[in-house]
Amino acid sequence: MLTQRQDNILHQIIHNYTNLGKPIGSKTLMEEGIAASSATIRNEMKTLEEYGLLVKPHSSSGRIPSLKGYRYYVDYLLEPEKLKKSEVDVIQQSLGKDFHEINDIIEQSAKILSKLTSYTALSIGPDVSNRKLTGFKMVPLNNRQVIAIIVTDKGNVENQVFSIPKSVDSEDLEKMVRIINDKLIGEPLLIVYQRLRTEIPMILHKYFQTTEGILDLFNNMLSEAFEEKIFVGGQMNLLNSDQIQNIDQFKSMYLFMENSKQLNELLSTKDQPIQIRIGSELGNDLLSDMSLIQANYEIKDHGNGTIALLGSASMPYSKMLSLLDVFRQELAETLDDYYRSIDSFG
Structure with missing residues (x-):
């Protein structure tokens, strides 16, 4: 385990980097409230680099998180960011329209979440095997x-x-x-x-x-x-990502996003309400520099569904985690209302 100061430094580096996208140096960390000299902070950063939690991208003194660093952050340091009321209102209004079919709700949920986050969203509705x-x-x-x-x-x-x-x-x-x-x-x-x-x-x-x-x-x-239908929102967000380095990788990613079987397998782990998987944990070399935040929800008497965000490992986890948590709750409520309307109509 890290010392408290190392935890604080790693936390600040990841918080700043996921929001700014630039290597973070000791001066920035001092300005952010790390109570230590510039030399001490640089030494701590070097130690974190030796632990494999930070990476020095070039000769400057700034550091960026490694995939291992993100994993440590998610496991030990991540604190969900409280959403503004206006952000919650946008989610509620987006899911508050009239829907004519279950798949309409699931499909729109992926599009809405993608638009809210600028990431690629994946959505699977409640189970259908018990339908008549x-x-x-x-x-x-x-x-x-x-x-x-x-x-x-x-x-x-x-x-x-x-x-x-x-x-x-x-x-x-x-x-x-x-x-x-x-x-x-x-x-x-x-x-x-x-x-x-x-x-x-x-x-x-x-x-x-x-x-x-x-x-x-x-x-x-x-x-x-x-078949569990999976709906994708913001597919081009992933295809236009900085992670795509060449045309072959673009083609491979495009084929992956079109393969419902592979996407379903990606979301097959449903043992936790919300989970974050990073890099190799996604089980696909194509996603080795990416992260998936997956939120599962339950509709009483109608089974379980899943909504997820797929994007760069440098996504702002605290904000995305909170947003996805609120979104899954609002989506579950929308689906529950829809099922009730069908039951009462019947």
């Missing part, structure tokens, strides 16, 4: 294409454009949809998924010569309904 199927229909687009729509009892909507196999005419398709609705409406999605693989094919084969392609459509749509 309340509607399934197909709307013709032309002679051979329809848009298939699945609706659940809690506002989740999935839709997919589908080409009708030539062996299936439109009348048969309508009959199939009626049969599926009769058998599956009101059932939990998990039961729907199981019955589409077992009972429903047997029923359809009794009435129709071919069901080619139709059951694949239902399987694909139910798979999407079960």
Whole structure:
């Protein structure tokens, strides 16, 4: 462990550097209230450098934090910064608009948080596996294409454009949809998924010569309904980051941000309300100089969701931590109100 003075110096260096982006020297630290001579402060900075907590970027006397230094700061020195009332008001107003679907709220939450912070925001809504199927229909687009729509009892909507196999005419398709609705409406999605693989094919084969392609459509749509959708706000904030050094890295980062599976894996750790992971802790070499602040929330009877900020390791942690904590609480309240409105309507 560090001495109190070393703690104070490291704290001030990180606080100043994350706000100003410039190496911090002994003169600045004296002005910030470190009660020691310039020579003593320089010696302490050298010691912190030897511990691997600070880095000297060039020949000047200034230092910047290392990833290890940020980790120490987050674990032992970080104090959340109290948000101004005006900042809380902005969050509440942004989430206070009318939403028509759960995914609208989740998608907008990522965009709002990104705009408030200038970082990339990631948002995953509450679990959907316990939802019930309340509607399934197909709307013709032309002679051979329809848009298939699945609706659940809690506002989740999935839709997919589908080409009708030539062996299936439109009348048969309508009959199939009626049969599926009769058998599956009101059932939990998990039961729907199981019955589409077992009972429903047997029923359809009794009435129709071919069901080619139709059951694949239902399987694909139910798979999407079960998938945890992740919404990204401010993608270009990350792609324009100082961390991107060349075109190859830009391409790799772009592909990463488009890969929902990798993004879901990034947010798979949900054992704490709020957590901060830095550099190698993110498990991806592409993010080796970045940090992720992840906040999880719970909606009673509706599961858990996640909202997170991804950006440079030099982000101002005290401010971002407070902002994300308030944001997750307001988002949870918005979702809770939405679910209540659906329940009362039903």
